[in-house]
Amino acid sequence: MPVIGTRQSPIKITTNNSMQLAKPTDVLRIDYKDQDYHGKFIGVHPSHGNFELDKPASPETYPAVLFQGKVFELRRIHIHFQSEHVIDSDVKCDYEVHFVHACRGMTLADPKLVIGILYREGATTPAGKGLERFNDLLQQRAKAGSSLRAFNSTDKIPDGKINPLEFFPRASDGKSPDVTSWFHYEGSLTSEPFSEDVSWFVMKNESKIAPNNLKELKEYAEQEARPAYALDRRIVVRSF
Ligand SMILES: [Zn+2]
Numbered sequence: 001m002p003v004i005g006t007r008q009s010p011i012k013i014t015t016n017n018s019m020q021l022a023k024p025t026d027v028l029r030i031d032y033k034d035q036d037y038h039g040k041f042i043g044v045h046p047s048h049g050n051f052e053l054d055k056p057a058s059p060e061t062y063p064a065v066l067f068q069g070k071v072f073e074l075r076r077i078h079i080h081f082q083s084e085h086v087i088d089s090d091v092k093c094d095y096e097v098h099f100v101h102a103c104r105g106m107t108l109a110d111p112k113l114v115i116g117i118l119y120r121e122g123a124t125t126p127a128g129k130g131l132e133r134f135n136d137l138l139q140q141r142a143k144a145g146s147s148l149r150a151f152n153s154t155d156k157i158p159d160g161k162i163n164p165l166e167f168f169p170r171a172s173d174g175k176s177p178d179v180t181s182w183f184h185y186e187g188s189l190t191s192e193p194f195s196e197d198v199s200w201f202v203m204k205n206e207s208k209i210a211p212n213n214l215k216e217l218k219e220y221a222e223q224e225a226r227p228a229y230a231l232d233r234r235i236v237v238r239s240f
């Protein structure tokens with residue numbers, strides 16, 4: 001059994017109990033470029049499957065954020081069916097996308113930074129089509145004959161392209177990505193080994209996806225969403 005301490009994730013976030021930061025950009029700045037990045041789906045063992053970004057050829061770099069003066073790079077993306085975090089509610093969102101970052105020059109075995117984006121199925125789709133493109137990739141993979149849940153290195157897995165900014169909720173103009181409205185706390189991985197080495201950022205607003213034609217996405221994302229854990233002595237801060 002993994003050691004579980006007092007800084008577990010996910011949590012229930014309550015806006016009124018979070019502390020507003022005076023200078024949020026001193027804590028986090030999301031500096032992703034508005035461009036496509038190549039990557040591929042990798043195996044699911046021992047936990048959920050991931051879309052892993054290819055190491056960019058120099059001078060290109062991974063999509064990056066600046067966290068407390070250190071550069072963290074987006075290495076993997078995965079999706080949960082039903083959100084793990086909840087905000088001002090006990091009702092889960094339909095999906096939660098996790099952008100898993102490692103510190104530049106380090107691996108995902110080292111302390112991580114994860115950005116969580118809550119997604120809801122909605123008839124109108126003002127979001128940036130990030131999850132739709134992800135769903136297209138999964139459909140291509142299904143056509144290529146790979147099982148969505150488990151596959152090995154001999155399976156034919158199509159190379160994919162994603163633009164991380166397209167996943168973010170839209171700003172008030174309805175078009176540009178809102179990368180500045182977030183909650184932050186210190187927590188853990190939500191799958192084994194549940195290590196308490198994750199700096200979490202959960203976006204304040206939800207992204208939307210049209211509810212049709214999401215079979216592959218649901219199948220890929222199907223895994224137990226972990227229940228909310230107690231905040232204990234931690235503090236949640238917010239940028240807005
Ligand atoms: Zn996750």
